[in-house]
Amino acid sequence: MQQLTVQQKLEILADAAKYDASCASSGAKRANNGKGVGHTDGTGICHSYTPDGRCVSLLKILLTNFCTYDCVFCVNRVSSDIQRARFTPEEVVNLTLDFYKRNYIEGLFLSSGIIQSPDYTMEQLIQVAKLLRTVHHFGGYIHLKTIPGADERLVAQAGKWADRLSANIELPTQQDLVQLAPEKKSTIIEGTMGQILAHSDEAKEASIRSHLPRHMLPKFAPAGQSTQMVVGATATTDREIIQRAGALYGNYKLRRIYYTGFSPYPEADARLPLKAAPLMREHRLYQADWLMRYYGFAPDEITSEANPELSLEEDPKTSWAKAHPEFFPVDVNVAPRESLLRVPGIGYRNVERILNIRRYHRLSIEDLRKLNVRVKHVAAWITAADHLPTSPLVSASPLPSPTAQLDLFAAASALSGAL
Amino acid sequence: MHTVHVPPDFNAWRELARTALHDGFRPDEITFCDSTEPRSLSLLPEAASPGGPPHVKPHVSTAFLEAANFAATHRDPQRWNLLYRLLWRLQENRNLLRIEVDDDVAALLRLRSQVARDLHKMHAFVRFRKLEIDGDEHFIAWYEPAHRIVRLAAPFFAERFSVMHWTILTPDESVSWDPHTKQLTFGPGADRTQAPEQDELETLWKCYYASIFNPARINPSAMRSEMPMRYWQNLPEVEILPQLMRGAEQRVATMVRRQQSKPTAAPYVPELHTLTVLREALPSCKGCELYEHATQVVPGVGAAHAKLMLVGEQPGDKEDLEGAPFVGPAGSLLRGVMEELGIAPESVYMTNAVKHFKFVQRGKLRLHQNPRLQEINACRPWLAAELDAVKPQVILCLGASAAKSLLGSTFALMKDRGSVQESAFGKQIIATLHPSAVLRARDDASREQMRGLLKRDLQFASELASGKHR
Numbered sequence: 010m011q012q013l014t015v016q017q018k019l020e021i022l023a024d025a026a027k028y029d030a031s032c033a034s035s036g037a038k039r040a041n042n043g044k045g046v047g048h049t050d051g052t053g054i055c056h057s058y059t060p061d062g063r064c065v066s067l068l069k070i071l072l073t074n075f076c077t078y079d080c081v082f083c084v085n086r087v088s089s090d091i092q093r094a095r096f097t098p099e100e101v102v103n104l105t106l107d108f109y110k111r112n113y114i115e116g117l118f119l120s121s122g123i124i125q126s127p128d129y130t131m132e133q134l135i136q137v138a139k140l141l142r143t144v145h146h147f148g149g150y151i152h153l154k155t156i157p158g159a160d161e162r163l164v165a166q167a168g169k170w171a172d173r174l175s176a177n178i179e180l181p182t183q184q185d186l187v188q189l190a191p192e193k194k195s196t197i198i199e200g201t202m203g204q205i206l207a208h209s210d211e212a213k214e215a216s217i218r219s220h221l222p223r224h225m226l227p228k229f230a231p232a233g234q235s236t237q238m239v240v241g242a243t244a245t246t247d248r249e250i251i252q253r254a255g256a257l258y259g260n261y262k263l264r265r266i267y268y269t270g271f272s273p274y275p276e277a278d279a280r281l282p283l284k285a286a287p288l289m290r291e292h293r294l295y296q297a298d299w300l301m302r303y304y305g306f307a308p309d310e311i312t313s314e315a316n317p318e319l320s321l322e323e324d325p326k327t328s329w330a331k332a333h334p335e336f337f338p339v340d341v342n343v344a345p346r347e348s349l350l351r352v353p354g355i356g357y358r359n360v361e362r363i364l365n366i367r368r369y370h371r372l373s374i375e376d377l378r379k380l381n382v383r384v385k386h387v388a389a390w391i392t393a394a395d396h397l398p399t400s401p402l403v404s405a406s407p408l409p410s411p412t413a414q415l416d417l418f419a420a421a422s423a424l425s426g427a428l
Numbered sequence: 429m430h431t432v433h434v435p436p437d438f439n440a441w442r443e444l445a446r447t448a449l450h451d452g453f454r455p456d457e458i459t460f461c462d463s464t465e466p467r468s469l470s471l472l473p474e475a476a477s478p479g480g481p482p483h484v485k486p487h488v489s490t491a492f493l494e495a496a497n498f499a500a501t502h503r504d505p506q507r508w509n510l511l512y513r514l515l516w517r518l519q520e521n522r523n524l525l526r527i528e529v530d531d532d533v534a535a536l537l538r539l540r541s542q543v544a545r546d547l548h549k550m551h552a553f554v555r556f557r558k559l560e561i562d563g564d565e566h567f568i569a570w571y572e573p574a575h576r577i578v579r580l581a582a583p584f585f586a587e588r589f590s591v592m593h594w595t596i597l598t599p600d601e602s603v604s605w606d607p608h609t610k611q612l613t614f615g616p617g618a619d620r621t622q623a624p625e626q627d628e629l630e631t632l633w634k635c636y637y638a639s640i641f642n643p644a645r646i647n648p649s650a651m652r653s654e655m656p657m658r659y660w661q662n663l664p665e666v667e668i669l670p671q672l673m674r675g676a677e678q679r680v681a682t683m684v685r686r687q688q689s690k691p692t693a694a695p696y697v698p699e700l701h702t703l704t705v706l707r708e709a710l711p712s713c714k715g716c717e718l719y720e721h722a723t724q725v726v727p728g729v730g731a732a733h734a735k736l737m738l739v740g741e742q743p744g745d746k747e748d749l750e751g752a753p754f755v756g757p758a759g760s761l762l763r764g765v766m767e768e769l770g771i772a773p774e775s776v777y778m779t780n781a782v783k784h785f786k787f788v789q790r791g792k793l794r795l796h797q798n799p800r801l802q803e804i805n806a807c808r809p810w811l812a813a814e815l816d817a818v819k820p821q822v823i824l825c826l827g828a829s830a831a832k833s834l835l836g837s838t839f840a841l842m843k844d845r846g847s848v849q850e851s852a853f854g855k856q857i858i859a860t861l862h863p864s865a866v867l868r869a870r871d872d873a874s875r876e877q878m879r880g881l882l883k884r885d886l887q888f889a890s891e892l893a894s895g896k897h898r
């Protein structure tokens with residue numbers, strides 16, 4: 010077989026990585042070490058945006074798209090007829106450094122098909138990160154995908170070099186996995202998550218007791234761990250997905266869960282849908298996720314047994330508010346933070362602002378407008394210095410049923426839209 | 429009205445503002461004119477004396493200094509007056525900055541956040557291009573920020589690229605970093621032509637950019653809102669955007685069409701499922717591309733109502749030439765095993781999952797190639813029709829291709845070999861090794877072992893078919 014050039018490999022191995030939604034490079038602070046390029050300042054920077062609206066922050070590639078597994082939803086599964094390629098660790102190191110020096114990227118997101126064995130594959134990934142950190146003193150961001158089932162010793166090593174580790178849960182339920190990813194088991198994936206958590210707790214504890222200067226403290230994946238689940242490839246409901254997410258956040262202190270709507274790809278298995286899951290569904294799941302992480306909602310509050318799907322027309326906070334008229338109106342000048350957070354149309358940044366301002370000044374509707382609150386949207390839910398809600402609160406009528414799948418090219422933004 | 433001219437520099441304004449406060453100028457008695465703005469010929473008389481109380485020791489909070497430092501780099505010519513008004517009012521109300529809905533405070537915060545955004549975009553969208561100067565690498569970027577933020581932005585680049593020699597050129601000001609002295613040097617503004625025109629890595633970067641997005645999710649409005657067009661001219665990857673966007677819809681459509689129009693033998697399979705009818709119809713099949721190259725189609729053979737059906741992968745070289753299944757080397761191995769077990773070939777029905785030979789021509793040789801999943805799926809209607817005609821009790825799949833055809837593409841042969849499976853195609857399906865795998869074994873010992881497995885599974889299947897094991 011003819012040798013592929015680095016460019017050809019990049020084409021194949023970036024293409025294969027595009028189904029992984031994680032792109033964030035935030036959450037870690039790493040000062041420049043004076044010996045190599047790179048620092049991370051904690052916020053993360055999107056260096057470019059692609060036509061699908063997602064940001065380019067990292068060099069996101071697979072080490073190889075050869076894979077011995079046969080997960081139906083995955084383009085790299087052993088039975089799919091795609092072109093295969095494999096980078097050497099040095100090639101990945103050079104690409105990362107060269108791109109970084111031009112300020113194209115914040116760092117590297119490295120994942121891989123599973124070759125030979127989970128341990129072997131994991132060792133290869135670690136090798137790349139280790140070369141970057143020890144030989145090139147690279148201070149940029151590194152996110153490694155851990156291979157479920159890899160030896161705990163390897164997980165420990167990976168966390169030493171990486172800013173973030175992730176173990177993809179892949180599909181929301183064990184049943185989905187049985188159906189579509191027969192070689193993967195939730196217990197093994199969660200086992201890896203548990204190991205990551207244990208090691209990072211250990212490192213934190215060690216650093217509390219240690220008297221070493223800050224930069225010498227042992228670090229373990231300081232940006233924490235994340236995971237991804239593919240949604241819309243099976244019939245699993247939003248309610249199940251949200252509850253699963255809630256449990257994962259609780260059990261493994263994940264920083265983030267990425268939801269990626271299933272989208273068709275070349276050589277997809279005939280059992281999969283031909284259409285992408287609506288972008289709006291993915292967007293609503295992210296909104297629901299925020300409600301859990303920032304707004305104090307419990308997973309089972311966001312949907313109900315009777316309506317297990319999120320509405321595609323209306324954000325989940327508004328749906329909740331309509332179902333709980335007894336909770337409103339909320340007085341913006343006296344209500345506690347937790348109540349303000351439940352008002353549809355007021356985001357958590359604005360809740361902080363309101364709490365700050367009202368110590369010195371009673372807020373009117375005009376004031377809210379100045380804070381860029383969409384007054385028309387919130388007026389029915391709040392009381393302000395010059396305002397009482399007039400229209401009877403939206404009745405507790407049943408929520409609109411989730412609509413059918415949207416058109417594949419519907420211009421729904423997955424990135425904008427206020428909660 | 430007292431007029432003061434301010435160079436675009438926060439510290440210069442600070443000095444002037446301190447003097448004005450000290451003198452007691454009320455905000456409405458003084459105008460700060462940005463010296464970069466064209467001067468208006470104001471006919472208003474200069475007010476010589478201030479009307480307010482002098483502030484000898486003015487109060488300035490760090491929050492104000494921090495916000496004002498950002499706002500000062502904004503190009504809004506009114507910013508100096510706004511800052512002075514706030515400074516004046518802060519003397520009376522020290523909590524003023526907390527009231528974000530106050531018009532002046534809101535205006536300050538707006539300026540600050542616009543500058544912060546501009547700064548963030550500069551951190552993101554500066555693109556260095558490498559030059560070799562006397563054997564040394566020098567990274568140079570051309571960038572046009574919306575505001576005068578070079579000095580605010582420089583420390584970020586100094587830390588991140590501390591071991592590189594770099595320069596950022598902007599219309600107002602330029603800045604360079606020397607990795608040896610660890611010093612930033614600021615210089616005059618520049619123009620685009622002073623920066624290199626390209627970089628050796630840009631092709632690779634564009635290739636990455638083209639590969640990393642998902643054409644099935646195209647969403648240009650989300651892209652534009654995060655990456656406004658005014659930044660595009662500095663980004664090499666954006667050059668290929670139009671072509672990517674035009675291509676995306678096309679790519680998805682082709683993808684979906686290919687999946688919908690997957691090759692299939694279904695239209696060629698007659699409605700009546702008897703072995704004779706199927707045999708007659710088979711040669712007309714154009715269900716997939718394989719018929720184009722093979723010599724002839726190879727139908728199944730054996731008892732019309734056999735209790736046991738053996739399904740192989742596909743005809744080989746010899747089968748293709750003779751038009752009968754299991755007549756090549758793998759076939760004779762299989763027949764040998766059957767003989768040892770006392771299974772008469774006429775008592776079973778033998779066929780293949782794919783009915784045409786697939787090969788690559790190497791000189792005079794025709795090298796066998798494994799069928800792709802697509803071809804296995806395409807040919808399945810024939811196999812299903814044969815199953816329907818014969819109605820065997822037990823199906824024995826020889827090798828992964830046959831197993832995948834009847835048990836799904838995720839069936840793991842080595843894991844579930846030898847056990848009874850069920851699928852829509854039959855209640856008792858067993859999968860075992862393909863005899864050609866036995867032939868390919870790497871040494872005699874493993875060949876013996878594999879032959880043993882095949883024999884054991886065949887025996888089990890045959891006993892199951894004849895009603896033992898009940």
Ligand code: SF4
Nearest residue numbers: 713715716783784807
């Ligand atoms: S391999 Fe099967 S589907 Fe393809 S042409 Fe031959 S008989 Fe038809």
